[in-house]
Amino acid sequence: MASQIPxxxxxxxxxxxxxxxxxxxEHLTLVYSDGHESLRDISLTVPSRAxxxxxxxxxxxxxxxxxxxxxxxxxxxxxxxxxxIWLDGVDTLDPATDVIALRRRVGMVFARPVVLPMSVRQxxxxxxxxxxxxxxxxxxxxxxxxxxxxxxxxxxHDRLDEPATSLSGGQQQRLCLARVLALEPEVILLDEPTSGxxxxxxxxxxxxxxxxxxxxxxxxxxxxxxxAARTADHAAFILDGALIEYAPGRELFVHxxxxxxxxxxxxxxx
Amino acid sequence: MKSSVPARRxxxxxxxxxxxxxLTLAAVVTTAPIVLIVAVILRRGLAAxxxxxxxTFPTNGLRSGGILPAILGTILLTFFMTLVVAPLGIAAGIxxxxxxxxxxxxxxxxxxxxxxxxxxxxxxxxxxxxFFVIFFQMGTSILAGSLTLAIMTLPVVITTTExxxxxxxxxxxxxxxxxxxxxxxxxxxxxLPQGLPGILTGVILGVERAAGETAPILFTAAAVYxxxxxxxxxxxxxxxPYHLYVVSTQVPSMPAEVxxxxxxxxxxxxxxxxxxxxxxxxxxxxxxxx
Amino acid sequence: xxxxxxxxMVQVAVRxxxxxxxxxxxxxxxxxxxxxxxxxIQVPLPDLxxxxxxxxxxxxGLVPIVLGSxxxxxxxxxxxxxxxxxxxxxxxxxxxxxxxxxxxxxxxILAGLPSVMxxxxxxxxxxxxxxxxxxxxxxxxxxxxxxxxxxIAIPTIVTVAEDALDAVPRAYRDGALALGASxxxxxxxxxxxxxxxxxxxxxxxxxxxxxxxxxxxxxxTGNAAVxxxxxxxxxxxxxxxxxxxxxEMGEVASGSAHYHVLFLVGILLFVISLAxxxxxxxxxxxxxxxxxxxxx
Numbered sequence: 001m002a003s004q005i006p007x008x009x010x011x012x013x014x015x016x017x018x019x020x021x022x023x024x025x026e027h028l029t030l031v032y033s034d035g036h037e038s039l040r041d042i043s044l045t046v047p048s049r050a051x052x053x054x055x056x057x058x059x060x061x062x063x064x065x066x067x068x069x070x071x072x073x074x075x076x077x078x079x080x081x082x083x084x085i086w087l088d089g090v091d092t093l094d095p096a097t098d099v100i101a102l103r104r105r106v107g108m109v110f111a112r113p114v115v116l117p118m119s120v121r122q123x124x125x126x127x128x129x130x131x132x133x134x135x136x137x138x139x140x141x142x143x144x145x146x147x148x149x150x151x152x153x154x155x156x157h158d159r160l161d162e163p164a165t166s167l168s169g170g171q172q173q174r175l176c177l178a179r180v181l182a183l184e185p186e187v188i189l190l191d192e193p194t195s196g197x198x199x200x201x202x203x204x205x206x207x208x209x210x211x212x213x214x215x216x217x218x219x220x221x222x223x224x225x226x227x228a229a230r231t232a233d234h235a236a237f238i239l240d241g242a243l244i245e246y247a248p249g250r251e252l253f254v255h256x257x258x259x260x261x262x263x264x265x266x267x268x269x270x
Numbered sequence: 271m272k273s274s275v276p277a278r279r280x281x282x283x284x285x286x287x288x289x290x291x292x293l294t295l296a297a298v299v300t301t302a303p304i305v306l307i308v309a310v311i312l313r314r315g316l317a318a319x320x321x322x323x324x325x326t327f328p329t330n331g332l333r334s335g336g337i338l339p340a341i342l343g344t345i346l347l348t349f350f351m352t353l354v355v356a357p358l359g360i361a362a363g364i365x366x367x368x369x370x371x372x373x374x375x376x377x378x379x380x381x382x383x384x385x386x387x388x389x390x391x392x393x394x395x396x397x398x399x400x401f402f403v404i405f406f407q408m409g410t411s412i413l414a415g416s417l418t419l420a421i422m423t424l425p426v427v428i429t430t431t432e433x434x435x436x437x438x439x440x441x442x443x444x445x446x447x448x449x450x451x452x453x454x455x456x457x458x459x460x461x462l463p464q465g466l467p468g469i470l471t472g473v474i475l476g477v478e479r480a481a482g483e484t485a486p487i488l489f490t491a492a493a494v495y496x497x498x499x500x501x502x503x504x505x506x507x508x509x510x511p512y513h514l515y516v517v518s519t520q521v522p523s524m525p526a527e528v529x530x531x532x533x534x535x536x537x538x539x540x541x542x543x544x545x546x547x548x549x550x551x552x553x554x555x556x557x558x559x560x
Numbered sequence: 561x562x563x564x565x566x567x568x569m570v571q572v573a574v575r576x577x578x579x580x581x582x583x584x585x586x587x588x589x590x591x592x593x594x595x596x597x598x599x600x601i602q603v604p605l606p607d608l609x610x611x612x613x614x615x616x617x618x619x620x621g622l623v624p625i626v627l628g629s630x631x632x633x634x635x636x637x638x639x640x641x642x643x644x645x646x647x648x649x650x651x652x653x654x655x656x657x658x659x660x661x662x663x664x665x666x667x668x669i670l671a672g673l674p675s676v677m678x679x680x681x682x683x684x685x686x687x688x689x690x691x692x693x694x695x696x697x698x699x700x701x702x703x704x705x706x707x708x709x710x711x712i713a714i715p716t717i718v719t720v721a722e723d724a725l726d727a728v729p730r731a732y733r734d735g736a737l738a739l740g741a742s743x744x745x746x747x748x749x750x751x752x753x754x755x756x757x758x759x760x761x762x763x764x765x766x767x768x769x770x771x772x773x774x775x776x777x778x779x780x781t782g783n784a785a786v787x788x789x790x791x792x793x794x795x796x797x798x799x800x801x802x803x804x805x806x807x808e809m810g811e812v813a814s815g816s817a818h819y820h821v822l823f824l825v826g827i828l829l830f831v832i833s834l835a836x837x838x839x840x841x842x843x844x845x846x847x848x849x850x851x852x853x854x855x856x
Binding site: 282283285286289290292293294296297299300301303304307310311357358359361362364365366369370375376378379381382383384385386387388389390391392393394395396397399400401404405421424425428452453454457475478479481482483484485488489511512514515518519526529533536537540541543544548 | 563566567570571573574575576577578579580581582584585587588591592594595642643644646647649650651654655663665666667668669670672673674675676677678679680681683684685711714718742743744745768771772773774775779802805806809810814822823826829830833834836837838841
């Protein structure tokens with residue numbers, strides 16, 4: 001059995017007084033019909049306005065955990081789901097939850113940049129239009145503000161009406177980020193957002209995240225341990241669907257408490 | 271070993287060459303007649319396509335004059351048919367592509383569609399007669415004929431729609447949902463626009479087929495000769511394919527120009543739709559964003 | 561909430577549309593039965609199974625027209641299957657890209673040609689050829705019908721079979737070629753067997769198409785409802801079930817025995833076609849079906 005840190009979670013050091021808790025995951029168990037990538041009794045806290053990193057070997061359930069937070073797992077064949085995910089004190093796994101509203105509060109950026117088959121501008125506006133926003137002025141402002149926040153405005157401001165597919169891979173991914181930001185979410189989930197990108201684009205995305213964490217709660221699945229170590233304010237090591245260890249960033253990578261964490265961080269398995 | 275390796279290889283090469291030649295021959299035999307058909311009909315028929323032929327009524331027992339009511343009739347039949355089959359078929363296609371769960375009902379629907387696709391066109395004619403003409407008392411009418419054609423064309427439209435929607439990458443759906451979109455919003459804003467060329471192609475091909483079908487309208491809508499254009503959907507009508515049948519088999523001393531002319535109009539109509547469908551398809555493929 | 565309400569409406573609407581397919585099949589079957597079963601009451605069964613179809617004398621022996629359908633379909637199959645499969649193999653495996661791009665539209669055009677138009681050409685071109693070549697009393701024979709029908713059924717076979725061959729993974733071919741097989745050997749020993757299911761489906765659908773064809777067949781087979789007694793009957797006029805309905809329905813009094821018997825023939829057509837098409841489609845049940853396949 002995995003060495004489980006019981007709920008309520010106690011960090012290695014108490015959280016600074018400025019940090020509150022945004023999301024609390026309580027005894028989350030999720031099993032897909034095909035049995036892959038399940039989660040077994042995961043409990044952890046995600047502080048607000050910080051970058052929490054979920055890292056671990058492939059197939060360990062990190063994506064599953066991420067998708068549970070914005071209920072994207074509803075799209076797949078879930079055999080068993082139990083536990084709670086408290087967002088600002090309200091359980092999002094409750095069937096009565098307004099899932100649409102939830103997904104506007106919790107945005108997601110995926111591993112491959114999936115730009116919609118429209119122009120750059122339309123991509124960014126898409127979420128807002130779904131929400132019923134028709135005010136041209138508001139939409140225009142949102143396009144500008146979110147592209148700025150995603151550090152993309154300077155590069156695309158003169159080609160907003162071109163197809164989004166004409167952008168480079170790195171630009172497309174930042175466009176996906178802008179698309180999420182346009183909805184002014186509270187939480188941003190990122191699933192290996194830089195896995196297909198060149199180092200420069202990766203750097204830009206990581207820089208954006210550092211700037212964004214002042215306003216948003218960020219949960220990131222990194223594509224490498226190094227990225228995890230670079231970006232994490234808090235880090236959770238997930239192995240085979242279980243939470244092995246969770247600590248403020250530096251701690252976990254410098255002084256891992258569990259031998260498995262240490263092995264993974266050291267690169268002894270991957 | 272009796273035969274040497276080079277000899278066996280030579281024999282293999284000869285077999286291959288002969289085999290490929292046979293296959294080529296088969297392909298030629300299959301496709302060359304198409305060229306001949308089009309050539310023959312157009313050569314002898316184009317000359318007959320005078321304004322008089324296209325815009326006036328038949329006279330002298332269909333032997334002279336024009337075929338306007340038949341052309342108009344076919345247009346009316348296919349128009350009303352499309353009004354019915356397009357919304358119904360596209361909706362059903364959307365259901366199968368995006369909403370239908372993987373259960374027995376869905377499988378039954380698919381089996382039903384296969385069934386509908388396999389029914390001979392003359393049986394549709396019988397059904398149309400019993401159901402629309404007699405039971406619903408529409409009489410031999412454009413309405414009865416269009417509705418019969420609509421049910422006949424339904425499987426094509428459903429299948430093309432489903433396939434067109436399924437070919438849109440699923441990632442768009444996931445992204446749309448993650449941004450707070452409902453199923454219908456995703457269908458309306460992404461799937462349908464992206465799948466539209468395929469859907470259009472399917473509808474056009476369905477119309478193309480329906481325009482050329484005789485058996486379904488034989489007892490439900492078609493008349494050999496009408497002195498006036500139809501004024502209501504409950505009137506019977508002349509139609510191109512039926513007209514071709516009549517002038518080629520039912521009337522003695524029919525001038526060949528009338529026959530070839532009618533065939534030419536039908537052929538041009540069919541080819542036109544084929545070309546339009548092909549253009550839509552290739553343009554869509556070129557402009558695809560994925 | 562308006563959005564939720566609209567969502568629900570759409571869900572219901574598309575579901576109804578989907579289910580309508582089932583409804584239509586049931587309704588069609590029901591009405592065919594309703595109009596066809598009375599024939600079994602009005603005409604004694606032994607008569608129906610008799611060998612003379614002579615409605616004027618109230619003789620409704622189904623055997624000649626059933627056999628007529630079978631004979632013509634059989635002939636059509638003999639022509640369409642080899643040609644269709646060979647053409648499909650040619651397009652999928654042998655033809656260079658440029659030729660493919662030309663042939664495929666041609667096949668599509670062929671699939672779209674109205675059968676009445678092909679029947680017309682059959683009368684003016686094919687039948688006189690038969691008449692001259694084979695020195696027959698008339699060019700309108702079962703053979704003419706089989707020839708024409710065979711050719712009409714080819715696109716159905718080609719589109720489905722070509723699909724099936726295309727779907728065979730490259731790895732199969734590459735593997736065989738890497739082992740030293742020639743392209744010819746690869747086709748016949750690897751690719752075609754791998755596509756066996758789809759090709760069989762194609763053949764069944766082609767047979768179904770030939771069997772259900774009406775106008776072209778009606779126009780060139782001479783419409784004589786006599787029992788084909790020998791293979792020589794191939795070169796004599798014959799009549800199919802489909803042509804019988806098309807030719808006689810117009811002159812029939814509603815409610816008469818003739819009327820009901822024609823519906824009975826319709827039921828036969830319905831059931832046989834369904835059986836052929838379902839067997840073909842279930843051999844390889846693919847969720848993806850091409851519209852053209854259903855079309856032709």
